[in-house]
Amino acid sequence: MNPFSSGTRLRDMIRAIRACKTAAEERGVVRKECAAIRAAINENDNDYRHRNLAKLMFIHMLGYPTHFGQMECLKLIASSEFPEKRIGYLGLMLLLDERQEVLMLVTNSLKQDLNHSNQYIVGLALCALGNICSAEMARDLAPEVERLLQFRDPNTRKKAALCAIRIIRKVPDLAENFINPAAALLKEKHHGVLITGVQLCTDLCKASADALEYFREKCTEGLVKTLKDVANSPYAPEYDIAGITDPFLHIRLLKLLRVLGQGDADASDLMNDILAQVATKTESNKNAGNAILYECVETIMSIEDNGGLRVLAINILGRFLSNRDNNIRYVALNMLMKAITVDAQAVQRHRATILECVKDSDASIRKRALELVYLLINESNVKPLTKELIDYLEVSDQEFKGDLTAKICSIIAKFSPEKIWYIDQMLKVLSEAGNFVKDEVWHALIVVISNASDLHGYTVRALYRALQTSVEQESLVRVAVWCIGEYGDMLINNVGMLDIEDPITVTESDAVDIIELAIKRHTSDLTTKAMSLIALLKLSSRFPSCSERIRDIIVQNRGNLVLELQQRSIEFNSIIQKHQNIRSALVERMPVLDEATFIGRRAGSMPATVSTSNGASLNLPNGVAKPSAAPLVDLLDLSLDDAPAPSSSGGDFLQDLLGVDLSPASNQSGTNQASKTGTDVLLDLLSIETPPVQSSSSPPDVLSSIQDNKSPVASLEELALPSSLSGQATTPVGAAPMMDLLDGFVSNPPKPENNGSVYPSVVAFESSALRITFDFSKPPGNPQTTSVQATFTNLSPNVYTDFIFQAAVPKFLQLHLDPASSNTLPATGNGSITQNLRVTNSQHGKKSLVMRIRIAYKINDKDVLEEGQISNFPRGL
């Protein structure tokens, strides 16, 4: 024997590691030990293999890599002795998991051990199999386990039963093999076997409807009797826990009865009596008894209706809820969530207690209670409950505020009886916890405010007041800044005064002050500052007396390091200074924001979602005139920004631009102009955290982004002329492309065939002999689906016969190919074949289309095969 390979004893190694003062020292010791173990492994040292594995397990638990020892486990398992096998299996369960391929090697040893004459070795193998078996092993070894379910030794039977659970969880198809042996286990007297048998049956019922039907018919009565026996059994020291005989068995029987009774009135009837007995007779002063009651209540709630039992169950929960033990209260709240679907009225009776639980010091209980309160709220109690919750918001823990705020906002949005209440409550939430409010919540608030025209004055004054006290709540500041920008005049003139309001006096310069404060506060983030700049621009027109001061504030940001702010500052300054004539029209009040659009966008059902991957991309619902002005604003901004030298023409250009896009839509020119700046806000409002479109600072950028993102083009197209921009958009854009693009708008005659298709066609594939073009259209109402018309053109002088087009797509896509119009393709473009494809993109908005294609055809009876990949699909399909 090699004296060096024996190494230290396990005990000594542990002692050495524990004696280490620093992590580095510990690493050193572990490294030395690992080296010794590796050496021993290399020498195939049999004597100390088990000791080395024990050491490895310890090292593994400390978090060091031990994969080199995996084979040692297998060797120990393969040995014939029980001690070796025992530690080998232990190591197997600890060091390996089902994903490791090494595990496959152990299947054979397991099979042998499952047939071993020593029942303890069989037990070891079952235990390992039950804990780590993979689907493949499950298939291989299921017959052995099935056989062992009838083994003479009860301890083996119970292990086999649990092992079977793992097997059917891995491979549900195997369930039916176990139905009969499992039913036999239910008749056992041995508690261990009975418990595991009941568990196996429960799992079988979940895996297979046949099993459920079988057990329901054959075993319900027997199980009820077993439960009765256990519940009435005299004191049995071996199974006694807190005066109850085997609560574990109670609970598992109740669980199986629940599965059997669910949705079956007859089975439910059979178990009514015993459930009533358990619910009334079980001692509830110890944890074990409560665990049984808890399970019993759940079973009563789940099985078919029996009014009397349910009253009993709800009463138990009421008792639980007033219990002083936090664990009991927690499970009561948990169960009431389930009870609410059964008997909402009964749960409502406990509302006050539940509301108190929201204020508990225990985070787990608070969370449960809050979710329960959320379910309890309806139209009639929303006002007092919301008030309670908002009051609590003031004093709640910081880490709880996020959850609480989200729930309150959701309640307000869902149940608000009237707009003024909605606005009032939201303002309270924003003032208390504005920093926890999610973006879409305050976006929604702005939409609501914008729609409540009679409350504009009231809202802006309330916000002004709130801002005096809660200036550190970011989202409150944003909403306030937006409203002051829009409705600043109402703030000053006390327009639309409601009876409930106290009159306040705000001067024009006060209003500007507060926005200046927002823009200068160092904690304000980019969005707030950008919104403030727009508000200032708007105010400069509303308050002519402050115009100079506002310009000063705006100019201060001209050197801002953030490009976005710098750009806005320069542009707005230029609007104030040079374009007085259009300013007032430019900063008119925002048109009412369309609630339906907004809700649709939130629900993600609109075809257009804002793509965050590309800062300059903006998808908007086509055909909605207001938002589609946004890309135009960018052009406008850019032209101002970009034209320092020919600045005079910049203005003209601007006019041109406005003229161009407004002429076809003369009836709404006012709105369109007004939305010019409004759209910026809208952009912020809608594009959430993406840097708004303007952040791409140079024209080629924007144009290229338009190029690769067709939606803005589409919107422009909708707005300006129904001309096909496909040619424009796919041709590379040069250094001074602005005019080209605009020319494109004006000069392209409308093409009649472009009826509603907003995606340009692409040349999907082109070789020397063949060209394939794709035309896209989207069926209305289904954004995931795209219809593609493929057109094949023959570029060669030979006729193609037996033409076949095949396509393949990745898993997130579904492809449907219609038959082609013909299978013969005439030579030199003298005709074409068309074929329709329908692609459904399950990852719509996240992933673009991609397709692999293969074209087979014959030239003069000679086979030709062409292949390619198409990845130049327009985005957003």
Added chain:
Amino acid sequence: MDDLSLFSLFLFTNNTIYFSIFRPSCRNKSNLIKTKSLVSPSPQSQWQGKVRLTKWYSTYSQKERSKVIRELTGIILSRGPKLCNFVEWRGLKVVYKRYAGLYFSMCIDQDDNELETLDIIHHYVEMLDRYFLNAYYILDELLLAGELQESSRRTIARLVAAQDSLVETAREQASLLGDLVK
């Protein structure tokens, strides 16, 4: 055979269950569980807060395991003494209980019975208390595939003892054989 009890710790899981025992302080295991008084944590010991035993009944990679343990140790150790024994975590529930300086925890599904899980933990702790050797082997007789295997403490003790005596016999025979060879 080397004495496995020295690295006393574990935990387990199935798709549902994950069970762990944390041992924030304490070096002398024998009076850990028996004495109900808290062992005062010795701050300089880097063994504090280390997980001693884990058992996993569902598949987690080594990396995920250490992440889970780190997260849960943080959550559980930071909870105050009077709070309830349940923590919601990643859509699962963690049931934990402190015995002297040892934390035992078990991760279960949403619809498992939390109160019963506390009893299972207690069941295990009582077994360890009576028979403080080879915590892993006891666990393997108590739970399998994440499900309870045996509700009788006496049976578990008997089974573990029987297997230990098998090991003992094998060892004696080996040493006898060794003597003969000499």
